[in-house]
Amino acid sequence: MPSPRSRHPTAAQPEPGDGDAALADAEATTCASVGLPASARVLFAVVNAKGGLVRGLGVAAASRLGTGMYQVVFDQDVTAAGYVGTVGLPGSSGVAPSGEIAVAGRTGIPNAVFVSTFASDGRPADRPFHLAVLA
Numbered sequence: 001m002p003s004p005r006s007r008h009p010t011a012a013q014p015e016p017g018d019g020d021a022a023l024a025d026a027e028a029t030t031c032a033s034v035g036l037p038a039s040a041r042v043l044f045a046v047v048n049a050k051g052g053l054v055r056g057l058g059v060a061a062a063s064r065l066g067t068g069m070y071q072v073v074f075d076q077d078v079t080a081a082g083y084v085g086t087v088g089l090p091g092s093s094g095v096a097p098s099g100e101i102a103v104a105g106r107t108g109i110p111n112a113v114f115v116s117t118f119a120s121d122g123r124p125a126d127r128p129f130h131l132a133v134l135a
Contacts, residue, residue: 040134040135041058041076041135042057042132042133042134042135043056043057043058043059043074043075043076043078043081043132043133043134043135044056044057044058044059044130044131044132044133045059045062045072045074045130045131046088046090046128046129046130046131047062047070047072047090047115047128047129047130047131048090048128049126049127049128050064050126051063051064051065051070053072054090055090058074058075058076058133058135059072059073059074059075060073060074060075060111061073064126066124067124067125067126068116068117068118068124068125068126068127069114069115069116069124070114070115070116070117070129071106071109071112071113071114071115072112072113072115072131073109073111073112074111074112074113074133074135075111076111076135077110077111077135078105078110078111078112078113078133078135079105079110080135081133081134081135082133082134083103083104083105083113083131083132083133083134084103084131084132084133084134085101085102085103085115085129085130085131085132086101086129086130087099087100087101087117087127087128087129088128088129088130089128090128096127096128097127097128098119098120099117099118099119099120099125099127100117100118100119100120100122101115101116101117101118101127101129102115102116102118103115103116103131113131113133115129115131117129
């Protein structure tokens, strides 16, 4: 039978002090020059372990270059973008194999991202993945 108490005690957040909300509002409106431009796009790709593109937005192609090495090509220059990758199944259910992922801009191809996937022990291994590009 589950306990009514949490297993992990949580600390309550402190109440904001006088002026904290106003300061946060001021920061939100004065940082307009920081971050992505208003024309920014969120691009994504879901790629299977064989390098096949399953689905995406703004993605042109995906391919496997070697064990645990992939190239994902987008429809625009992504050299100034942010990349986020995670090992994940190409479908909508199930649990992905354990592993790790690393993402970087693709050398010599401004509209592509290089993805490396690894087994849990650090060896290169083919893994399905999800890639988000904030361009």
